[in-house]
Amino acid sequence: MAKLIDTCSRELMDTAPQIIQAIRVEMRRGRGSDISIPLFRTLGFVQRNPYSSLSNLAEHLGLTLPSDSKLVDGLVKQKLVTRREFMADRRMITLVLTKAGASIVDSARADAQANLAQKLGGLSIDELETIYQAMKLLRSIFAGQSR
Amino acid sequence: MAKLIDTCSRELMDTAPQIIQAIRVEMRRGRGSDISIPLFRTLGFVQRNPYSSLSNLAEHLGLTLPSDSKLVDGLVKQKLVTRREFMADRRMITLVLTKAGASIVDSARADAQANLAQKLGGLSIDELETIYQAMKLLRSIFAGQSR
DNA sequence: ATAATTAGTTCGCCTTTCTAACAATTAGAA
DNA sequence: TTCTAATTGTTAGAAAGGCGAACTAATTAT
Numbered sequence: 001m002a003k004l005i006d007t008c009s010r011e012l013m014d015t016a017p018q019i020i021q022a023i024r025v026e027m028r029r030g031r032g033s034d035i036s037i038p039l040f041r042t043l044g045f046v047q048r049n050p051y052s053s054l055s056n057l058a059e060h061l062g063l064t065l066p067s068d069s070k071l072v073d074g075l076v077k078q079k080l081v082t083r084r085e086f087m088a089d090r091r092m093i094t095l096v097l098t099k100a101g102a103s104i105v106d107s108a109r110a111d112a113q114a115n116l117a118q119k120l121g122g123l124s125i126d127e128l129e130t131i132y133q134a135m136k137l138l139r140s141i142f143a144g145q146s147r
Numbered sequence: 148m149a150k151l152i153d154t155c156s157r158e159l160m161d162t163a164p165q166i167i168q169a170i171r172v173e174m175r176r177g178r179g180s181d182i183s184i185p186l187f188r189t190l191g192f193v194q195r196n197p198y199s200s201l202s203n204l205a206e207h208l209g210l211t212l213p214s215d216s217k218l219v220d221g222l223v224k225q226k227l228v229t230r231r232e233f234m235a236d237r238r239m240i241t242l243v244l245t246k247a248g249a250s251i252v253d254s255a256r257a258d259a260q261a262n263l264a265q266k267l268g269g270l271s272i273d274e275l276e277t278i279y280q281a282m283k284l285l286r287s288i289f290a291g292q293s294r
Numbered sequence: 295a296t297a298a299t300t301a302g303t304t305c306g307c308c309t310t311t312c313t314a315a316c317a318a319t320t321a322g323a324a
Numbered sequence: 325t326t327c328t329a330a331t332t333g334t335t336a337g338a339a340a341g342g343c344g345a346a347c348t349a350a351t352t353a354t
Binding site (some may be wrong): 024028053054055065066067070072089090091092093123 | 300301303304305311312320
């Protein structure tokens with residue numbers, strides 16, 4: 001049991017970076033997108049959670065506030081996101097995708113998905129199901145509270 | 148079927164970065180290690196494949212040669228790795244861990260594993276098994292040839 | 295009213311990564 | 325064999341992502 005946990009930990013440490021790397025490469029060569037993973041994650045989160053605050057975003061991405069502020073800054077300059085102050089508490093900001101932002105994130109996702117799908121194409125339904133279940137488990141474990 | 152593939156792809160894109168982020172954080176607060184993920188991966192690969200060439204390493208990490216050269220440079224400066232020219236083909240170099248390198252990578256791995264193990268601790272044996280199987284599948288898909 | 299907390303930003307720093315240009319060595323072709 | 329190709333690494337320069345520390349502004353608590 002303890003051994004299985006250790007094996008899993010080691011597998012995670014080995015495999016997760018490789019997956020990221022593959023996604024990064026696919027993201028880069030995606031026509032119509034060419035966006036980095038952190039930017040993609042940011043846009044994706046804002047898309048799923050419009051009017052989110054910066055802290056909220058930072059917590060979900062597992063980054064510090066300064067890091068996130070900078071990320072968002074870049075996105076605002078590219079007009080992919082709007083940063084507006086929240087009237088009920090004027091310390092906060094709310095983040096919303098622009099149309100351009102939504103279209104970028106959609107096409108980046110489509111590109112990456114297409115490339116990933118091709119890699120996953122050789123697997124059986126059972127194997128895909130295993131991966132799906134594993135990702136659900138891992139996501140619930142690693143979601144958010146890493147900080 | 149196609150839908151399952153897409154779902155899996157999306158899960159991968161969402162979850163893999165979160166795992167990485169968690170590992171990064173755990174790596175950083177690990178006493179006795181404090182090493183970044185790329186450096187850890189490099190040391191780990193050299194440990195498992197002593198006398199590897201730089202290209203070999205780069206291919207496995209999915210990085211370009213210059214990136215790797217610089218990474219290794221840092222490790223050599225810290226005396227964690229030795230870079231020696233390979234006599235039979237003097238263009239190549241061979242990489243070997245120093246004792247300090249081995250000890251760093253071991254303790255970093257132990258730290259990260261301990262922290263990951265704690266997170267995985269709440270899972271059942273079946274769930275761990277699912278994750279293990281999934282990682283094996285993913286590793287075989289994403290190993291190496293991403294470039 | 296003042297102190298403490300919270301939300302974001304700015305600053306300065308370091309690391310990771312890339313491309314482009316280069317040197318050195320080896321392998322291949324004329 | 326000699327000249328050209330290809331391979332292996334390195335250097336230089338730039339961009340991006342991450343951090344902590346120090347700051348401002350707004351809100352909440354004492």
